[in-house]
Amino acid sequence: MPTYDFTRRARRPSDPDVVVVGAGLAGLAAARALTGHGVTVQVLETTDRIGGRMATRSVDGFRLDDGSHLLNTAFPELRRTLDLDRLDLRPLAPGVLVHSGGRRYRAGDPQLTAARQAALRAPLGSPLDKARLGSWLGRIATTPAGRLQARPETTAARALTGHGLAQRSIDGFLRPLLSALLGDPTLGTSSRVADLVLRSYARGRLCLPADGIAAVPAQLAATLPAGTVRTGVQVTSIGADGVETLTHGRIGAQAVVVATDARSAAELLPGLRLPAFHPVTTFFHAADRAPLNEAVLLLDADRPNGHPPLVSHSLVLSELHPSYAPAGQALVATTVLGRRSFDAGGPAGLEPAVRARLAELYGTSTADWQFLSVRHVPDALPAMPPPHNPRRPVRVLAGLYVAGDHRDTSTVQGALVSGRRAAQAVLGDLGLPAGSREAEAAA
Template sequence: MLEPSHHADVIIVGAGVAGLSAALQLTGAGVSTLVVEAAPDVGGRMATEQIDGFRLDRIGQLLSTSYPELRRTPGLDTLELRPFSPGVLVHNEGRLQRSWEPRSSLRLGPRTGRSARGALTAARALASAPRVRSRRSCPPLGGALDQARLGAAFARLAATPLDRLLARPEQASLDALLSRGLPSRTVETFLRPLLSALLCDPSLTTSSRCADLALRGYARGRLSVPAGGAQTLPRLLASALPPGTIRTGVKAVDISTTSVRTAGHGELTCRGVVLATGARQAAELLPGLRMPDFHPLTVLHHTAPHSPLAEPALILDADGSGPIAHTAVLSEVDPSRAPAGRPLITSVVLGPPPPESEVRAQLARLYGTSTASWDLLAVHHDPEAVPTMPAPHDVRRPVRLLAGLYVCGDHRDTSTVQGALFSGRRAAHAVLHDFGLAPVAAEEATPVAA
């Protein structure tokens, strides 16, 4: 298949999770593939910085154990997901309250073992283990009737087939929530802060279909983070590729259907090119490609003399008492992210970096303790962290631009890790179709980008 003058059958520009997912599909089908990445390491925005024994993620996007691509993508069978406690803690009216907990989360369980059998064993162990309680008693959020209504709504959503969900009328997610008969207090004190965390969209202008996908994933799984930091996931993908497939430090400056011209490394020739960069870089290499707007994120990492919450819980701020949207003692969720005896508190702001005094004051309210002795480890800000998904939003934007030229990334599906992985799979399948080859596994008929 590979002609002598070609460097590879397919060149993939970008070694984020979308590009790596595409590369795994192509190499699995016997197509020689070269991945070029301008940065010195793989992963793109899923980067983890190491400081003083701490592992600090640069963006604070949450994963769900219900993401199908985490189970379907080659190389991720050994991925360990560290789940948060079922449900979330909501800071409402000046106190922490425990939200409704997905009943299906223990049944589905996270994939934490080295095989499907290991994952099932881990899920059973999690289901039978006693729940870790926080140091303070957290009353339930809302009354019994509110809890019952919310549980019924989530149960219906979890059982709704994807094709039916995606056929619903589309509008802004906040408008959709308010039109479905749920009490406004449930929307404002739970669903709005939850979706703000899942979609990184505090105004909830995101398409209601994308919001339904996010809530469906929440109802069917557990919020989680990769063990060892976000970069663990792309590094697992990279390690599953044949040696020599990835070349870092190679910046593409021009692409066509048969070549990639680089800065300082000459021209690389091929039979097809997959553009798997971020949305802005993709638009720069392909003028005319639509570039979305973005949700900015700021991630702040602190450490303290003692853990302010002895529970692996995600805390949402429904009071809007400060710039932080959600926070967690991440070392309680994943102990490998911090040295022994030094807790890691990670907080996410859906916007630019705020004054440290405002952050400390809000964290003191959320955790109910003084933050005067806390140390700030790092502040990571990304003005283009998450592509927006306003209505109308196509969760299956075309990945084949023309024969020999393809594009993938979270800006082509949903703005999640699931969406990025799935778009890489779709792009690879389009390449294989044009090459007259069959993919290793048939592509599903309906989008699974939750």
């Protein structure tokens, strides 16, 4: 498609060069890349805050992170886009804690040698089986991402049985870990995406900012020129030469980037592919004492009657950083996956069952825990079944572009990369050097 002649567009002096619709990660990443090349940008956000699905709320002195976001230090775009030292990332304990068959055990620490993996008491098969699991994690950590993406593609669930690993290693570690990291309890996700996620897990550390997940979009926004982001502006229609808003009139531009969630993007761009979604429900409880004295991801590996468990994973956030809870209190965040509907009580009606399961997972009474809040996000994560294209086109036509985790992968890495790709497409059409080097592939 030929480059559009931008000089034909009539614009007011106050109009920006580019309008970005949506102040989530993808929109902020696109704005950062564009302003870094001297392009004037206005980011228009419908709500009264930035960050999209990445938000932090304060409830009675507790810091609650919405969604099921975990960062990974191995995400190349995270390192490229953010100042990780200033973000003050706090790592989770290496590996995970798994509950299965009435007992808890540690597994999956990539820092351990295969020999030390074999010596673990985790019920993941024989010592040889555990050594094979450790060796396999080591190999996937060093396999180039391009080679993983060239593998035959199937679902993650089917691919797990093709690695030569013991079934106990799969069911007791890999299956619950991937379900938690992908937000997909049935593991219908593309096996190539699952491999990239496991590669990042084996190469880096899961972590969260000390100030909550909202610190990520806040840092991106802080790098933009003053006045770039405008909240409370609802865009009603878009074109290649600007946008119409509900109460702020028309804003002209040389290019428009739609960086909303997938459903909103499909409403603004009829004909845009709308993916299926994985719902995520997060329960927050306060306790007088922490049920674990470390910030470790606790996975539920039990599969009642062959079905995914009620609780996917849980984490004592106050052990990650004390500012997550008031002094003398502990904050426990628990994620339930796959719940699309609830009884008359809504998501909160599921809390007694979640609390009862947490008592089993943590091996302690939860009767006196305080139920703080529940957050249900029905469209939390765009589904990535095979065949999955991790680089969907971001250029709709000259002057009109789309970005978001639905264009790449349903992760922080994917959202950031898609924003940069959209910015590069805009810069290319504007005739400006875009720096086309892609970040190392990662999910």
